[in-house]
Amino acid sequence: MSDADNYKMGSQEGLQFSFLADHTSFMYNQPKQQNPSDTMSFFYNTPSPSPAFDPSCSSSEPPLFAVNKNLGENPNSSEAAAVEEADSCPKHCKAGDLKPKKVKEKKAREARFAFVTKSEVDNLEDGYRWRKYGQKAVKNSPFPRSYYKCTSQKCSVKKLIERSYEDSTMVITTYLGRHNHHSPATLRGRAAVLPPPLQPQFGFHNFPENYFTSIHPNFPQLEINPQFLADQFNMDSSFLQHP
DNA sequence: CGATTTTGACCTGCGC
DNA sequence: GCGCAGGTCAAAATCG
Numbered sequence: 001m002s003d004a005d006n007y008k009m010g011s012q013e014g015l016q017f018s019f020l021a022d023h024t025s026f027m028y029n030q031p032k033q034q035n036p037s038d039t040m041s042f043f044y045n046t047p048s049p050s051p052a053f054d055p056s057c058s059s060s061e062p063p064l065f066a067v068n069k070n071l072g073e074n075p076n077s078s079e080a081a082a083v084e085e086a087d088s089c090p091k092h093c094k095a096g097d098l099k100p101k102k103v104k105e106k107k108a109r110e111a112r113f114a115f116v117t118k119s120e121v122d123n124l125e126d127g128y129r130w131r132k133y134g135q136k137a138v139k140n141s142p143f144p145r146s147y148y149k150c151t152s153q154k155c156s157v158k159k160l161i162e163r164s165y166e167d168s169t170m171v172i173t174t175y176l177g178r179h180n181h182h183s184p185a186t187l188r189g190r191a192a193v194l195p196p197p198l199q200p201q202f203g204f205h206n207f208p209e210n211y212f213t214s215i216h217p218n219f220p221q222l223e224i225n226p227q228f229l230a231d232q233f234n235m236d237s238s239f240l241q242h243p
Numbered sequence: 244c245g246a247t248t249t250t251g252a253c254c255t256g257c258g259c
Numbered sequence: 260g261c262g263c264a265g266g267t268c269a270a271a272a273t274c275g
Binding site: 133134136137138139145147158160 | 263264265266267268269
Binding site for chain 2: 131132133134135151
């Protein structure tokens with residue numbers, strides 16, 4: 001079975017994926033019957049109170065991930081539990097814990113951007129070239145985590161890939177750092193069909209710049225690049241184009 | 244033969 | 260200080 005077939009299988013159920021950017025979780029869940037003219041957007045999902053922004057939660061939490069709370073019919077499903085794990089920091093800063101915490105000066109954590117996709121292939125094609133440099137077993141998970149570095153010289157972006165232990169069909173991808181170069185795929189001739197690259201102040205700096213068509217920094221609603229989705233999910237790009 | 248992957252060893256940070 | 264877990268290194272193996 002080809003990768004394209006795998007993506008097709010995912011899209012038959014509608015597009016479902018979630019992601020985190022700098023400790024804030026986002027989710028996207030497109031119903032199968034969505035109106036083709038609808039804008040495809042990600043929406044802010046800030047927990048309240050919001051431990052996601054607790055600066056003391058900075059260096060040793062498990063990989064950031066979230067699973068859409070609305071994916072399952074049962075609100076008490078394990079997927080909803082996974083969101084709780086992603087939205088709260090482990091042990092020392094649970095939501096509702098108002099005790100002052102010992103805050104250490106820590107090396108600034110590399111910005112992260114994590115998202116979840118439903119796919120049978122682990123390493124989703126994102127236009128960049130990656131070299132695997134490690135693989136580790138993950139506690140409480142039967143699936144290992146793979147570590148990748150961008151192969152471009154002077155680019156220190158890393159990517160972590162693992163499968164969700166709650167749902168083995170979900171792939172958790174975490175980007176660390178920001179590319180200092182264009183996507184090789186873009187340079188190879190896709191520029192003609194892609195919008196101009198976003199500027200370096202791109203708010204979700206760990207993500208390939210061609211993922212999104214626009215960013216609203218004060219109201220974080222993202223519009224995904226239709227051509228990118230078409231490429232990733234083997235969909236008809238005309239279905240995804242804005243009216 | 245160069246690039247990439249595999250995999251065990253090693254390093255680091257954190258909690259107890 | 261010790262043990263655990265996450266992350267990285269680097270030599271060997273594999274691939275194209």
